[in-house]
Structure formats: structure tokens, C-alpha cells
């Protein structure tokens with residue numbers, strides 16, 4: 001379709017770079033000024049206005065990656081999501097939101113929305129009907145997350161977007177797990193796409209940032225609220241994020257290929273009872289994932305067989321670290337029952353499919369054979 005459009009790695013490498021006119025250096029100069037001339041200038045620049053040279057230019061790379069007209073960079077993924085929500089929801093409005101959602105987003109909704117008089121409904125599931133059933137007369141926004149955390153369920157992006165559009169309700173998506181390398185939701189009809197840039201955009205576990213991309217008119221509305229809330233990112237970190245994003249296409253493709261190999265291997269493993277990965281033909285939404293994703297991503301989850309202690313397993317791993325975060329070039333694991341879902345009772349966890357045997361696996365760029373050996377050695381050590 002897009003014959004003239006430049007390819008992924010070219011966007012990652014070049015779009016939005018700032019030309020070093022003065023010294024002809026290869027990389028974008030870093031502009032650290034928080035003070036800019038204001039008399040007789042076209043743009044009144046200020047870091048909290050999200051329009052310093054580095055902020056403005058890196059936004060172009062993000063917009064290009066999501067096929068968006070415009071984008072903004074934030075100080076964290078939560079700044080991106082909270083500023084986006086508060087731009088489209090006010091007192092008396094209602095949000096329909098997917099039941100399986102990043103924990104921080106759940107906390108933001110439950111703890112902050114009541115203070116603003118914003119109503120919300122978590123869906124009962126993730127089918128289009130589940131979203132439609134949750135709609136109220138005052139619903140202004142539907143927010144989805146796919147693939148979801150930690151069970152990698154797949155929501156039908158196009159179907160939800162079409163259903164919402166027919167009712168004149170806006171839609172947003174948390175596209176963090178897929179990254180723009182593997183999924184472009186705006187092409188499927190979603191109105192706004194957000195990312196925790198802390199994850200695949202950064203990719204080296206050393207940056208906290210967020211991003212939103214959309215049409216100009218929606219971004220303008222987000223900007224109007226964001227300049228008041230103040231969640232911008234410092235120019236030093238913007239510059240580091242630009243450097244990281246140059247290799248995002250390479251990194252995420254390598255991680256995605258590794259994840260497919262690890263998922264297939266774990267699926268056949270005698271000590272693993274279940275694998276959750278949309279790339280496996282046994283995944284219930286495999287065909288849907290295939291139709292809306294360019295790759296199946298580098299996140300997967302698996303259950304150790306009964307009798308193997310998941311805590312001891314993680315302690316026994318040598319190469320793969322346990323980590324609260326995800327998406328770095330190094331492989332990491334986490335136990336959802338000890339972290340994101342620790343506050344639920346065992347019964348409640350069962351109801352949402354989070355067993356004590358479940359391990360979420362963020363697959364990095366190491367050689368798959370070394371990851372397999374690390375897992376086998378750890379399992380042998382706890383038997």
C-alpha cells in the first residue's frame with residue numbers, strides 16, 4: 001500500500017534528526033535551554049510546552065513509526081496515559097476500559113477518577129460485545145490493551161474501533177507490549193495510541209518516558225491539558241531516547257524472533273504445563289493476532305508444572321534476571337502472583353487466570369540456546 005513510505009529501520013535511524021549545521025556532526029545536537037527568545041518568534045519554546053528542539057524533533061520519529069500526524073513525548077508512560085485520559089474526560093464523563101490492564105493504569109483510574117468525578121466501567125472480558133455492553137450514555141472514551149499483561153490476550157482492534165466510531169466514541173490503546181515495530185493501531189481505526197517508552201522505545205532499561213500519537217486535532221487537545229499538568233521529559237533524556245530508538249526496529253525484531261523460538265521450546269518442555277504467546281497456533285486468538293500484528297512481540301508467559309516452585313525457579317536462574325520492568329535487550333522474568341497481582345486473594349487470582357506457577361518472560365536478544373540452558377539448569381536445581 002505505502003510504496004513511497006520509507007521503511008521501519010530508516011524511520012528509526014533518521015526521521016526527526018536535527019541537522020548539526022554548525023559542525024556537521026553525525027548526530028542530533030542536544031539543546032538544553034529552558035529559556036528561548038520570545039520576541040518576534042514563530043514558536044514560543046519552553047520544555048513544559050513539549051516544544052524544545054529535541055522534543056519537537058523526536059516526536060516526528062514517534063509519529064512516523066505509528067503513521068500518525070503528530071506525537072508527544074512524556075516523562076513516563078503513566079504521564080502519557082494520564083494526560084491523554086484527562087484531555088478527553090471531564091466530570092460527568094464515562095470511560096470504558098478493558099478488564100486486563102497494566103496495573104498502574106488500573107490504580108490511576110480507581111484512585112484518581114473519583115476525585116475528578118469521572119465514571120468508569122471495567123469490561124467483563126475482551127470481546128467487542130464486552131466493550132459494547134459496558135457503554136453508558138455518557139461514555140466518551142474506550143481504552144484497550146493488546147496484547148495484554150500478563151496472559152497475552154488479543155483484543156480485536158479493528159472491531160472495537162468500528163463499533164466505537166459508529167457510536168461516536170473515541171478510542172485509545174496502550175500499544176506498549178507490541179511496540180510500533182509489531183503493531184500500528186491507528187491504521188486499524190483507533191484514534192489515539194500511547195506507549196510506555198520506558199519499555200521497547202528505550203530498550204536498555206535505563207530510560208523512563210512515555211508517548212502518545214494521533215491526529216493533529218486530538219494531539220492539540222492533549223497538548224492543551226498537558227502544558228497545565230506538566231509531564232514533559234528532560235532534553236537529556238529525550239536525546240538518549242533518540243539514540244535508543246535508532247535501533248528499536250533491529251532490537252524488537254530480534255527479540256520477537258527469540259520469543260517465538262522460546263515459546264515453541266517451552267511449549268514442548270516436560271516441566272512447563274502451559275505457554276501463553278500469540279504466535280503459537282494453540283493460542284486462542286492466534287488468527288486474530290496474525291491479522292492485526294506484524295510480529296507477535298517479545299513478551300510471553302508460561303506455567304511451571306505443579307510441584308516446581310516458581311519463586312525458587314527465579315532465584316535459580318543465572319542469566320535471566322527477575323525484574324519489575326520489561327522489554328530491555330536483556331531477558332527478564334517476573335511472578336505476577338508476587339507482584340502485579342499480589343494484593344488479590346488466591347481465589348481472585350484464580351478467577352483471572354493468574355496461578356502461582358505463572359512466570360512472565362520478557363525475551364531479550366541473548367542467544368536462544370543460552371536462555372534455554374539457563375532455564376533447564378534452574379529447573380534441574382529446584383527438582
Ligand SMILES: *Cc1c(COP(=O)(O)O)cnc(C)c1O
Nearest residue numbers: 076077078102174176196198209
Ligand atoms: C510500564 C507500562 C506502563 C507505564 O509506563 P511507565 O513508563 O512505567 O510510567 C503502561 N502500560 C504498560 C503496558 C506498561 O508495561
